[in-house]
Amino acid sequence: MEVEQVGASWTLVVGKRRxxxxxxxxxxVRMQNPQPGLQSGSTGGGWIPVETSWIAGPALCWNSVCAQGDIPLD
Structure with missing residues (x-):
C-alpha cells in the first residue's frame, strides 16, 4: 500500500497492478482498477464508486478488492 494522503488518496500495489x-x-470512495493485460504503469479504466466493508481476518474491502495489515485510515 502506498499512501499519498492519509484517508484521501492511496494505491494498492499487487504484483505489477496498481x-x-x-x-x-x-x-x-472511488477506485481506479487497471484493466488486466495493460502495460505496467498504465492506469486504464475509469474511477468507479465502491462499497467499503470489513470482513473476518480482519480485512478492509472495497467491492471485491481487500487488504489486510496496517491500513492508515486517518
Missing part, C-alpha cells in the same frame, strides 16, 4: 483509491470526505 489499484488507485480516492476519498473526498463525502463518504464516497
Amino acid at each position: 489499484i488507485g483509491f480516492r476519498h473526498d470526505g463525502s463518504g464516497v
Whole structure:
C-alpha cells in the first residue's frame, strides 16, 4: 500500500497492478482498477464508486478488492 494522503488518496500495489483509491470526505470512495493485460504503469479504466466493508481476518474491502495489515485510515 502506498499512501499519498492519509484517508484521501492511496494505491494498492499487487504484483505489477496498481489499484488507485480516492476519498473526498463525502463518504464516497472511488477506485481506479487497471484493466488486466495493460502495460505496467498504465492506469486504464475509469474511477468507479465502491462499497467499503470489513470482513473476518480482519480485512478492509472495497467491492471485491481487500487488504489486510496496517491500513492508515486517518
